[in-house]
Amino acid sequence: KAGVTQTPRYLIKTRGQQVTLSCSPISGHRSVSWYQQTPGQGLQFLFEYFSETQRNKGNFPGRFSGRQFSNSRSEMNVSTLELGDSALYLCASSSPDASTDTQYFGPGTRLTVL
């Protein structure tokens, strides 16, 4: 099985722009979670989508949004970029088997805001 894929792997934007990141989960996985990883804050939860619905949301401003498509692929959008948005954005997918909560992480998208 192919792993979780994220595109693009690297991105450079300027303040005020917007960006869309993409995540393709492992085939058969219907849950996709997004995380922001920074050296100072560690790993922070953004939101989780399951069957095209946002199921959980972390404590991030409304500039951060996401969606999930019928094939379980997910996109994350950040509008009006700020310097502090520079981070590694990880997505993780989970199996429908809720008894294990195993999450498979993608390689991440490194976003740099100038």
Place this chain on the structure above:
Amino acid sequence: DQQVKQNSPSLSVQEGRISILNCDYTNSMFDYFLWYKKYPAEGPTFLISISSIKDKNEDGRFTVFLNKSAKHLSLHIVPSQPGDSAVYFCAVSISNFGNEKLTFGTGTRLTIIP
């Protein structure tokens, strides 16, 4: 190919006993190792870490052991408490020029039985 493996998706331990969670990695370049704990509907939170210059780090009930030759990391929780029931992720990184990109394992669900 998974660079970090947690081969036990789930583990059940009696309250008061020791919980041992294991993690194996493949790349000997990894030199910083962390454990995260995740409750349902929340993002993972940092628990404890260890650098490759040490083989043991202790913080209260939590102890992390590193066996570099075996490329093996373990987390011991003694004594286990009901509040320890969560999913535990190990994470590894190469601390090179400030690069703190973490690579996560798939997680182990720990259930503490009262």
